[in-house]
Amino acid sequence: MRTETWPTAVVEKLLAELPELSAQIVARLARDVPSFQMLPDDVSQLEIRPSVDENLMMVFQALRDRSEFSLARLGDPLRRVMSRVEENLSFADVLQAYFIGSRMAWDWVMEHASEADRVVLHGLVAPMTKQMERMFVTAARVYFEEQDQLHSEVGQARRDLAAALLAGEAVDELETPAGVTVAEGYVVCVWHVARPSPPGTVRSTLVRRRRVRGAFDAQFDTTVLSVLDERGGTVLVPTVPERADDVVPTLRGFLGELAGIVGAPVVATAAVATTAGEVPDAAQEAREVLRVALRLEREPGLYVLDDLVLEVQLARPGVANDRLVQRLAPLRSRQELLSTLRAVIHAKDNRRKAASALHVHPNTLAYRLRRIAEVTGFDPADPEGMRVLSAALTAHDLREAAAAQTLA
Structure with missing residues (x-):
C-alpha cells in the first residue's frame, strides 16, 4: 500500500540513479572493508x-510502497556473493558492508531531498529502521547457512584428500581443495578417545569435529588433514623431514587441549612419513602402536614406536610368540601366581612395594615367587629368568586382550 507522506520523487530519483550510487558504495567497500579489499576488480564489478x-x-521500493520485501529474495544476492568469494568473507565484514551501504543510501536521499522532504523523511526513520532490522537479520541467517554449506564442502574435500593419501594414491593424481597442497611429508597421528562422549545430535557431533579440526589447524598454523569418527581419528600434520621431530613434542603437548574438546582422555600414537608416499606405512605403524597401547591399558598420552617397541614385537603372531606365551601355561590355573608376577614386574622388582600392592606379607610373596620358578622353569630372582617371564606376560596380556576384543 502506498503512503502519501513518503517523498516519492526522491526515491524515484534514487532508483533512477542507482548505478551511480552503487558504484560509490562498491568503491567505499573496496577501500574500507578488509574482505572486499582483497577481491579482484572483476569480482567487485560482476558480483558485488x-x-x-x-x-x-x-529496500527502497518497499519503503516507497510501504510494503515488506521478500526475505528470500533479499538473501539471494548475498548467497551469490558468498558462493564466489567463499571463506574470504567474514561475518564482521558482511555486517560492515550492509551498514556502509545503508548509511550511504540514506545520506544520498537526504542530500537530494528538499527541506520539506527532509521533515517527512525524519518522520520515517522508524519504518526504515524496521526494514534495516529485517535486512540485517536475513544477512546473518544467510551468512551462517552458507558458511555451514561451505565448511561441509571444504571439510569433505579435505577428508577425501586425507583418505587418498592414507590409501597410497599417486600424489600427482590427487585432487586438492582450494588453498591446500600436498606436503613433502607428514606426521601421522592416530588417536582414540578413552571414554566416548555421550550420544548427541548430528549437529553437536559435527560442531565437535569442526572444533577438533580447527584446533589442529590453529596449533600447527596450517591445514591439518583428518579423518574423524566418534572414537577418535587419524590426522596428517604437514611437515618436512628436517622438522618432523619437532611435530611429535607439539602433538604431545596438544593432547590436553584435544581431550578438553572431546571431553575425555586421549591415547594417541604418531609416526613420521618423510614423503607423501610413505603415509600408508606410517599410518599402519601408528595404528599398530595404538592397538598395543590400548590392549595394555596404557595411560593417556602420545606414544611412538620406540616407547613400545618390545610390546609391539610381542603382539605380532608367530611360532616364537606362541612358545613364549606357553611359558606361562602353568600359571593360568594359579591366578595368585600370575597376579604376583604381574605385581613384581609393575613394581620393577621392588618386592616390598609388590607385597603392599597385593596386600600380602613379604614372606608370602617370596613363597609365590619360588613356586613360579618351580612350575615355569624360570626364576624371577634371576635377571635372565625375569626378562623371559616379563616378555611372556606381555605377550600373554596382549593375546588375552585381543581375544576379549574379538568376543566383544
Whole structure:
C-alpha cells in the first residue's frame, strides 16, 4: 500500500540513479572493508555491484510502497556473493558492508531531498529502521547457512584428500581443495578417545569435529588433514623431514587441549612419513602402536614406536610368540601366581612395594615367587629368568586382550 507522506520523487530519483550510487558504495567497500579489499576488480564489478543494486532496489521500493520485501529474495544476492568469494568473507565484514551501504543510501536521499522532504523523511526513520532490522537479520541467517554449506564442502574435500593419501594414491593424481597442497611429508597421528562422549545430535557431533579440526589447524598454523569418527581419528600434520621431530613434542603437548574438546582422555600414537608416499606405512605403524597401547591399558598420552617397541614385537603372531606365551601355561590355573608376577614386574622388582600392592606379607610373596620358578622353569630372582617371564606376560596380556576384543 502506498503512503502519501513518503517523498516519492526522491526515491524515484534514487532508483533512477542507482548505478551511480552503487558504484560509490562498491568503491567505499573496496577501500574500507578488509574482505572486499582483497577481491579482484572483476569480482567487485560482476558480483558485488549487482548485489548492491538488487538490495537497494528491494529496500527502497518497499519503503516507497510501504510494503515488506521478500526475505528470500533479499538473501539471494548475498548467497551469490558468498558462493564466489567463499571463506574470504567474514561475518564482521558482511555486517560492515550492509551498514556502509545503508548509511550511504540514506545520506544520498537526504542530500537530494528538499527541506520539506527532509521533515517527512525524519518522520520515517522508524519504518526504515524496521526494514534495516529485517535486512540485517536475513544477512546473518544467510551468512551462517552458507558458511555451514561451505565448511561441509571444504571439510569433505579435505577428508577425501586425507583418505587418498592414507590409501597410497599417486600424489600427482590427487585432487586438492582450494588453498591446500600436498606436503613433502607428514606426521601421522592416530588417536582414540578413552571414554566416548555421550550420544548427541548430528549437529553437536559435527560442531565437535569442526572444533577438533580447527584446533589442529590453529596449533600447527596450517591445514591439518583428518579423518574423524566418534572414537577418535587419524590426522596428517604437514611437515618436512628436517622438522618432523619437532611435530611429535607439539602433538604431545596438544593432547590436553584435544581431550578438553572431546571431553575425555586421549591415547594417541604418531609416526613420521618423510614423503607423501610413505603415509600408508606410517599410518599402519601408528595404528599398530595404538592397538598395543590400548590392549595394555596404557595411560593417556602420545606414544611412538620406540616407547613400545618390545610390546609391539610381542603382539605380532608367530611360532616364537606362541612358545613364549606357553611359558606361562602353568600359571593360568594359579591366578595368585600370575597376579604376583604381574605385581613384581609393575613394581620393577621392588618386592616390598609388590607385597603392599597385593596386600600380602613379604614372606608370602617370596613363597609365590619360588613356586613360579618351580612350575615355569624360570626364576624371577634371576635377571635372565625375569626378562623371559616379563616378555611372556606381555605377550600373554596382549593375546588375552585381543581375544576379549574379538568376543566383544
